[in-house]
Amino acid sequence: MPPISPVPPRQLTHLLRHAEILRRTISNTAARNAMAPRPSPRIMDGGIKSSYFERTRQVLSDPYKVALIVPVDNAMSAYQSGFLPFRPNTLFSVLESYLSHLDYPPSKVLAEWICREFNMTPRMFGAIAVFLVKSLTHMGGDDTQRSVRVQLMHHFLYSAALLGDPAAVVMQYQLIDGISKQNRTKIEAAEVYEAYGRLRETARAGHPSALAVEAVALEERGYIREALQSYLKCGEAGDGNGYSYGGRLLYENLGDKEEALRIWRKGAVELDNARCYFDLALTLGPEHAEFEEFMLKAAASGTKGAAHNLGAFYAAGSKDVQMAKEWLRIGAGEGVVESVFTLKSLLEKEGKPAEELEDWVSQEMIDKAKNTVRKRPKAKKVKAKTKTEEGREEEMKKTE
Numbered sequence: 561m562p563p564i565s566p567v568p569p570r571q572l573t574h575l576l577r578h579a580e581i582l583r584r585t586i587s588n589t590a591a592r593n594a595m596a597p598r599p600s601p602r603i604m605d606g607g608i609k610s611s612y613f614e615r616t617r618q619v620l621s622d623p624y625k626v627a628l629i630v631p632v633d634n635a636m637s638a639y640q641s642g643f644l645p646f647r648p649n650t651l652f653s654v655l656e657s658y659l660s661h662l663d664y665p666p667s668k669v670l671a672e673w674i675c676r677e678f679n680m681t682p683r684m685f686g687a688i689a690v691f692l693v694k695s696l697t698h699m700g701g702d703d704t705q706r707s708v709r710v711q712l713m714h715h716f717l718y719s720a721a722l723l724g725d726p727a728a729v730v731m732q733y734q735l736i737d738g739i740s741k742q743n744r745t746k747i748e749a750a751e752v753y754e755a756y757g758r759l760r761e762t763a764r765a766g767h768p769s770a771l772a773v774e775a776v777a778l779e780e781r782g783y784i785r786e787a788l789q790s791y792l793k794c795g796e797a798g799d800g801n802g803y804s805y806g807g808r809l810l811y812e813n814l815g816d817k818e819e820a821l822r823i824w825r826k827g828a829v830e831l832d833n834a835r836c837y838f839d840l841a842l843t844l845g846p847e848h849a850e851f852e853e854f855m856l857k858a859a860a861s862g863t864k865g866a867a868h869n870l871g872a873f874y875a876a877g878s879k880d881v882q883m884a885k886e887w888l889r890i891g892a893g894e895g896v897v898e899s900v901f902t903l904k905s906l907l908e909k910e911g912k913p914a915e916e917l918e919d920w921v922s923q924e925m926i927d928k929a930k931n932t933v934r935k936r937p938k939a940k941k942v943k944a945k946t947k948t949e950e951g952r953e954e955e956m957k958k959t960e
Contacts, residue, residue, distance in 0.1 A: 629655070629696070629708055629709050629712060630651070630652070630655060630692070630695070630696070632648050634695045635648035635651050635652070636648050638691055638695070639651075643687070643691060644687060644688070644691055645684050645687060646684070650678065651688065653678065654674060654678055654680075654688060655688075655712070657674060657677065657678075658670075658674060658712070658715075658716060659708075659712065662711055662712065662715055666715050666716075666718035666719040666722060667719060667722060668719070668722040668723055670719055671685055671719040671720060671722060671723040672723065675723075682720075682723045682724060682725050683725055685719075685720050685723060685725060685728075686720045686723070686725025686726075686727050686728040687727075688716065688720075689716045689717040689719075689720035689721075689725070689727075689728045689731070690717075690727050690728065690731060692712065692713045692716055692717065693713055693717055693731055693735070696709045696710075696712075696713050714735070717731060717732050717735070718732060720732070721733075721755070721758060722758075724758075724762075726762050726765075726767040726769065726770060727769065729755075729758045729759055729762045729770065730759065730762065730767075730769045730770050730773050732755055732758075733752075733755040733756060733758070733759045733773065734773060736751050736752055736755050737752050737755070737756075737777070740752045756777065759773060759774055759777075760774060763790065763793075766793075766797050767797070768794050768797040768798060768799040768802070769799075771790050771791075771793050771794035771797060771799075771802065772790075772791070772794045772799060772801065772802060772805075774790045775787045775788075775790035775791045775794060775802070775805065775806075778790060779809070784809055784813050784814065785814075787809060788806055788809045788810065788814075790802075791803070791805045791806030791809065792806045792823070794806075795823075795826075795827055795831070798831070800827040800828075800831035800832070800833025800835065800836055801833065801835055802827075803823050803824065803826060803827030803831070803833065803836055804824065804827060804833060804835035804836050804838075804839055806823055807819075807820040807821075807823040807824040807827070807836070807839055808820070808839065810823060811843065817843070820839075820843070821840065821843060821844075824836045824839045824840045824843070825840060828840055828854070828857075834857065834858045834861030834862070834863045834866075835858070835863060837854045837855070837857045837858040837861075837863075838854070838855070838858035838863045838865070838866050840854045841854035841855040841858060841866075841869070842869070846873050846876065851873065852870075852873065855869055855870045855873065856870060859887065859890070864894050864895075864896070865891075865894075865896060867887045867888070867890040867891040867894060867896075867899070868887070868888065868891030868894075868896040868898055868899045868902075870887045871883075871884045871885070871886075871887030871888035871890075871891055871899060871902065871903075872884070872888075872898075872902055874887065875888070875902055875906055881906060881910075884902075884906065885903060885906060885920060888902055888903040888906075888920075889903065889920045889921065892920070892921045892922070892925045893922070893925075895925070895928075897925070897928055899921075900917075900921055900925055900926065900928075903917065903920055903921060904917055907920075
């Protein structure tokens with residue numbers, strides 16, 4: 561039998577730490593669940609019985625399944641970054657207790673009970689829900705793990721929304737609305753309506769994210785003026801993107817350019833919003849004296865498209881060719897194909913070989929530009945009409 565290689569000290573410490581976290585989770589959760597009364601179905605009727613949560617009963621007797629659902633590394637990273645306000649062992653205890661109640665519909669009663677048991681605020685409960693959505697959506701695993709993961713994620717998020725956490729309300733509406741758009745049924749439409757009601761209540765309370773999502777929902781349904789009001793309130797709440805989108809509605813849908821410029825300037829000056837600077841520069845045009853200043857601020861903040869427009873501005877009339885190249889390279893790095901074309905034309909004007917383009921742009925973007933050129937529709941050749949065809953058309957007109 562070959563000798564067993566020793567575990568490196570760092571890896572051993574890592575494994576022991578995980579084992580200790582799981583051991584504490586098992587012991588603490590077992591004691592808590594033994595003492596805590598299990599909410600009855602009658603009490604849980606406050607939750608919404610949704611077709612989305614109908615499933616076969618799954619027995620989750622093994623506490624270690626929590627670690628399979630939520631890896632310790634993810635939980636520890638979330639805690640160290642400040643996204644979660646408690647350590648992984650507390651998170652695992654919460655999830656273990658919650659998993660034992662998945663057979664009941666999501667409910668505010670359940671969320672309040674969990675908060676009391678673990679001395680959590682609704683915001684902390686909502687933070688767990690958002691963490692589950694962001695961390696579990698793209699994880700792999702077998703079908704059983706994915707099934708439990710999805711059930712836990714949506715169930716927990718639904719309860720957090722019923723509890724009234726603003727972030728959970730917004731995210732739960734976005735998820736359920738996305739599901740209903742793919743496969744709309746009467747039950748799902750009712751759920752969307754109810755989730756939208758919670759979203760509106762949160763928006764009325766002045767939550768910027770809720771105002772923004774409400775505005776998008778209103779715009780999709782054709783309520784442009786109502787959406788405009790929500791966007792502007794979002795801007796007043798401190799989110800400059802609300803002014804950006806509100807100005808876009810004013811300019812593109814309502815045709816009020818002057819008011820749109822005023823709104824964008826307000827977002828740019830008061831909130832230093834990059835999107836507002838970008839919208840201002842595009843609308844004013846390269847001929848305006850403030851174009852360079854506004855577009856430069858937008859490009860420096862990483863607004864997509866700003867780098868390309870700034871590079872094209874410097875390239876026009878050979879204002880500053882070197883600066884144009886630098887900004888066009890950034891634009892190509894953002895995935896803007898037009899930056900590749902403009903940069904290539906600059907190099908050709910300087911008499912430099914085409915191979916030098918690779919020093920400025922990645923090969924991936926060069927290939928993308930070539931494919932874009934190939935996909936461009938060819939101009940249709942218009943066949944000149946003969947005298948016979950012209951005569952036939954005149955006869956048809958006379959007949960009509």
